[in-house]
Amino acid sequence: MSELFIVVSLKAKAGKEDELRRDLSVVAEASRREEGSIRYELLGDQDEPGRFVFVEEWSSLETRTRHHEHSPHVQYFHANGMNNVEKAEFAHLLKRVV
Known part of the structure; x- marks a missing residue:
């Protein structure tokens, strides 16, 4: 097994903070239940x-x-929730060093 760690930062459009929080919460809750998800x-x-x-x-x-690429909640967010994102500030795929 090869663990993978990811850190992603998204900045909401002005006035869309609550909508983005709601949409991202749905993604997080569903993602925690996916096979292979250790922490989300x-x-x-x-x-x-x-x-x-x-x-x-x-x-x-x-x-x-x-x-x-295949989770319905992620696909829905990319098609709809990204409208509330000003920018993706960073996305890092990381591996454990120690």
Whole structure:
């Protein structure tokens, strides 16, 4: 098994913070139940409302790819919820060092 860690930051469009929070919460809750999902956290920036960070841990790249490309809740978000995103600030795929 090859663990995969992912950190993603999204910034909401002005006035769309609550809508984006709601949409991302749906994604997080459904993603936690997926095969291969070890950890799937949605965090909000304390100093800047409207900045959201996902911290994900997957059992493998394959399970994460299946999640990202085929999960209905992710596909729905990409088709609809991304309208509330000003920008994706970063997305890092990470591996454990120690």
